[in-house]
Amino acid sequence: MSSRVKSKQANQVVRAQLAREERKRRLRMITLIAGALIVIAGFIGWGIASAQRSTKAQTPTGASSDGVGxxxxxxxxxxxxxxxxxxxxxxxxxxxxxxxxxxxxxxxxxxxxxxxxxxxxxxxxxxxxxxxxxxxxxxxxxxxxxxxxxxxxxxxxxxxxxxxxxxxxxxxxxxxxxxxxxxxxxxxxxxxxxxxxxxxxxxxxxxxxxxxxxxxxxxxxxxxxxxxxxxxxxxxx
Missing domain, CATH: 3.40.30.10 (Glutaredoxin)
Known part of the structure; x- marks a missing residue:
């Protein structure tokens, strides 16, 4: 096998390895971003729920049956x-x-x-x-x-x-x-x-x-x- 062929094969192996590493890097990045988005969504949901709880109308003692009198x-x-x-x-x-x-x-x-x-x-x-x-x-x-x-x-x-x-x-x-x-x-x-x-x-x-x-x-x-x-x-x- 000529040295040129061997060199070409070696380059192909290196490119394939680099491609695999790039895919792994992208997958890790996507996983991290997805995880961060889940955490952010959780905080937003918690904040909305907390705000709703804090602004929920308390009903006075002696209120009418419908709660608005x-x-x-x-x-x-x-x-x-x-x-x-x-x-x-x-x-x-x-x-x-x-x-x-x-x-x-x-x-x-x-x-x-x-x-x-x-x-x-x-x-x-x-x-x-x-x-x-x-x-x-x-x-x-x-x-x-x-x-x-x-x-x-x-x-x-x-x-x-x-x-x-x-x-x-x-x-x-x-x-x-x-x-x-x-x-x-x-x-x-x-x-x-x-x-x-x-x-x-x-x-x-x-x-x-x-x-x-x-x-x-x-x-x-x-x-x-x-x-x-x-x-x-x-x-x-």
Missing amino acids: LIVGGNGGKAKVELYVDFMCPHCKTFEESAAGTLDEMMSSGRAEVIMHPVAYLDDASTTDFSTRASAAAACASDGGKLNEFSKALFAQQPAEGGPGLSDAELITIGRGVGLGDDFAQCVSDKKYVTWVSKVTNAASERGVRGTPTVYVDGKAVEATVQALTAAVNAAQ
Whole structure:
């Protein structure tokens, strides 16, 4: 065999060996990249799951059966009265002041169960998202068994539109004034129910609630007046 042929064969062996080494190198690289992608995907999935857990709406104590309302009182009342209110809404304050006594009587006599849906339609009416923070504080008050007292006191000190609203410290002071303590204060400071308020607001919009106050009696919308409310509850007895 000539030296030229031997040299050619040797070169072929070397090229084949180099090709095998290159394939092995590429395979190792592909394996490493695939492994890295799996790890990255795992971290992304974990991060998404963690974010979902952290933003999941916690349900307040005393929530209604659908989870998007707060039972004010009158469990088992013959009529079911639902109130959609925004603590920044002047009309809600007017309705509360006129209807509070009637609602209290309806609850104490067992004529009606009253459920409040605190929504946040008017966050843009303050510079600090007061509607959301106030509704979240109402949920904290529900935890402490003082929702009715707190909501009345909060409406009594309703801030003017266009300003900062009340601070968290001021909300806590109002709560302490109706007998709520450190747990309430911590709940407000932690903004525990802010995500829940978004859930309530979205549910209200899906139901067709376009403004506040909105009143339902046994699932039917009624005019937000004492007269219309009383007539609807009387009809349900």
